[in-house]
Amino acid sequence: MLSRKNSGFTMIEALVILAVLGIAVAGASLFLKPAAAPLQSATVLTEGYMRQIRARAMSTTSAYRMAPIDSTRLGASYAATCGATTWTDDPDFDLELPEGVEMSSTAWNLCFSSRGLASSNLTISLQHDQFGTRDIEVLLGGTSRVLQ
Numbered sequence: 001m002l003s004r005k006n007s008g009f010t011m012i013e014a015l016v017i018l019a020v021l022g023i024a025v026a027g028a029s030l031f032l033k034p035a036a037a038p039l040q041s042a043t044v045l046t047e048g049y050m051r052q053i054r055a056r057a058m059s060t061t062s063a064y065r066m067a068p069i070d071s072t073r074l075g076a077s078y079a080a081t082c083g084a085t086t087w088t089d090d091p092d093f094d095l096e097l098p099e100g101v102e103m104s105s106t107a108w109n110l111c112f113s114s115r116g117l118a119s120s121n122l123t124i125s126l127q128h129d130q131f132g133t134r135d136i137e138v139l140l141g142g143t144s145r146v147l148q
Contacts, residue, residue, distance in 0.1 A: 038098040039131035046126065047136055047144050049074060049095045050110075054142050056093070057112040067109035069094070071102040082111035082119050101128050116142040123147070 009017075050066065053076050057064035063082045069075045076093035079086060097103070104125040111119040118138050127133045135147040 037128075037131050038101050039126060039128040039134055042097045042101040042126050042128075043134045043136060043146055045095060045097070046074070046124065047146065049093075050136075050138060050144050053093060054112045054116050054118075056090075057114055058116045061114040063111055063113055064090075064093075065109055065111040066093075068103055068106035071106055072097045082113055097126070100130070101126055103127075104133070110138060112142060118142050 053064045053066050056062075056076075057078075060078070062078045062080065063084065064076055064078050065082070065087060066074055066076045074095040074097075075089065077087035077089045079088065104127050108122060108124070110122050113119070118140050121140055122138045124136045124138070125133055126136070136144055137147055138144045
């Protein structure tokens with residue numbers, strides 16, 4: 001018969017240790033969140049924003065145009081077709097880039113037709129003083145990709 005001294009941990013003791021370790025790791029991850037690169041966040045947000053605008057164009061059977069409001073914000077508007085002369089702003093689709101990230105050019109706009117097709121090929125460059133530059137390319141078919 002084995003004595004209690006040589007039997008190791010019980011199941012309860014092992015579960016308690018795992019629970020304490022899990023809480024410690026979860027707490028530590030909260031402190032690491034601010035260390036995330038704002039350029040990476042801006043890239044993901046901008047690409048997701050484009051996908052939302054494209055989906056909105058297809059779901060409403062309207063043309064949706066996205067364009068920079070300034071170097072740190074994007075806005076959207078809609079009309080019957082991409083060739084329309086009058087556009088209506090859609091305040092539900094404003095995007096502000098994370099602090100420190102700017103678009104290198106604001107002289108562009110991109111329209112998605114009611115079928116989700118982009119009006120032109122476009123490359124949007126996002127830049128951050130500390131983390132460099134990231135480019136997002138939008139293709140005529142409406143899809144986007146991050147260029148390395």
